[in-house]
Amino acid sequence: MSFKVIWSEDASLDLLDIISYIKIHSGKGIAKEIYTRIKSKVDHIVDFPKAGILVPELVNIGVTDIYQIIVSPWKVYYKVIGNNILVLSVIDGRRNLEEILYKKIISG
Numbered sequence: 708m709s710f711k712v713i714w715s716e717d718a719s720l721d722l723l724d725i726i727s728y729i730k731i732h733s734g735k736g737i738a739k740e741i742y743t744r745i746k747s748k749v750d751h752i753v754d755f756p757k758a759g760i761l762v763p764e765l766v767n768i769g770v771t772d773i774y775q776i777i778v779s780p781w782k783v784y785y786k787v788i789g790n791n792i793l794v795l796s797v798i799d800g801r802r803n804l805e806e807i808l809y810k811k812i813i814s815g
Contacts, residue, residue, distance in 0.1 A: 721797040
C-alpha cells in the first residue's frame, strides 16, 4: 500500500511558526536545517506509518489512533486515514501537551 503525507493547515502553521522563530533567533541556515530535518522525518513515515508511538496522554483518554514521531525537541502528531498520513500538529516537546491541545480546541 502506498501512503501519501498530507499536512493539515494547523500543522503547516505550527511548522511555519517554528521555522520563523528559529530564523529570527538562530539564523536562516539553522532554520533551513531544522525544516529539512522535520520534513525528512515526516516523509519517511510513509514506509511504516504505524511505527510512530501512540500518544500516551491521548491513549489515557481513549484516543488510540494518533501517533507521534520525535524530531527532538519537537513532536509531530499524525493520524493514518486510509492511504493518507494526516499530519495534525508539530509541537515543542518541552511544552505541556494538554495545555496546547486545550488551547487548540478552544480556539477552533
